[in-house]
Amino acid sequence: xxxxxxxLVLTYSINSGSxxxxxxxxxxTSVGGYISTTAITDNTINNLFPDITGDQNxxxxxxYRCVFIKNTNAGGLALQASVLWITGQLAGGANVLIGVDPxxxxxxxxxxxxxxxxxxxxxxxxAAVTTAGATTISTVATVPVNNSVTIDTGLNLETRTVxxxxxxxxxxxxxxxxxxxTHTSGTTVSTQAPTGVSFPYSGTPPNQLxxxxxxxxxxSLGTIPAGSCKxxxxxxxxxxxxxxxxxxxxxxxxxxxxx
Numbered sequence: 373x374x375x376x377x378x379x380l381v382l383t384y385s386i387n388s389g390s391x392x393x394x395x396x397x398x399x400x401t402s403v404g405g406y407i408s409t410t411a412i413t414d415n416t417i418n419n420l421f422p423d424i425t426g427d428q429n430x431x432x433x434x435x436y437r438c439v440f441i442k443n444t445n446a447g448g449l450a451l452q453a454s455v456l457w458i459t460g461q462l463a464g465g466a467n468v469l470i471g472v473d474p475x476x477x478x479x480x481x482x483x484x485x486x487x488x489x490x491x492x493x494x495x496x497x498x499a500a501v502t503t504a505g506a507t508t509i510s511t512v513a514t515v516p517v518n519n520s521v522t523i524d525t526g527l528n529l530e531t532r533t534v535x536x537x538x539x540x541x542x543x544x545x546x547x548x549x550x551x552x553x554t555h556t557s558g559t560t561v562s563t564q565a566p567t568g569v570s571f572p573y574s575g576t577p578p579n580q581l582x583x584x585x586x587x588x589x590x591x592s593l594g595t596i597p598a599g600s601c602k603x604x605x606x607x608x609x610x611x612x613x614x615x616x617x618x619x620x621x622x623x624x625x626x627x628x629x630x631x
Contacts, residue, residue: 404489454627
């Protein structure tokens with residue numbers, strides 16, 4: 373028998389424990405690390421993100437969640453050439469983008485990390501002014517190399533990857549690409565973006581629209597063997613929009629299997 377849809381289960385991640393499929397999860401814990409034992413309930417309010425407050429909306433807040441697709445086929449069939457895309461989202465609210473975790477598909481109970489996980493620490497810029505075009509920033513606290521950092525909020529928000537760190541405080545962080553905006557001393561630098569995850573979009577930040585909106589433009593998840601899982605990420609972008617109830621997004625995953 374080929375794989376049927378109910379054998380592919382969207383499941384929360386959890387950023388604690390020492391192996392996959394060992395601890396329950398929820399929307400709050402779903403920030404990468406391991407697959408949890410808790411499936412996501414479809415078509416339910418706040419099943420992934422909390423409500424956006426007025427202040428968060430005005431500041432164009434960016435939030436991330438990591439979920440897993442789990443192949444539970446009992447006949448040992450792998451989901452082959454699997455593709456992920458957004459089938460729809462409600463207009464007028466936040467925008468949601470999707471990205472594939474760089475970690476390879478793994479056995480559900482693996483003790484190795486099954487996805488990257490996001491940090492929860494923040495620091496601030498220590499230089500008086502960091503100008504547009506700069507490829508380094510000076511921060512009060514250090515940030516690990518290869519981590520993504522989100523600099524500033526609102527219309528000046530931008531995300532960069534740290535390629536090297538120098539100094540003992542303040543720290544000089546070299547960025548993979550130059551800054552688009554000028555930032556002042558005390559600006560927040562957050563390490564909450566998942567490292568190595570790309571969220572394809574069209575438009576100009578902060579007004580970003582997803583590119584993966586059909587099977588043809590979807591994102592490859594590769595092969596997911598039976599009893600294994602693969603992680604992907606949602607990026608939610610507040611748009612300083614009018615209040616909206618029941619904001620939502622839907623995704624689809626398709627692939628092939630043997631008969």
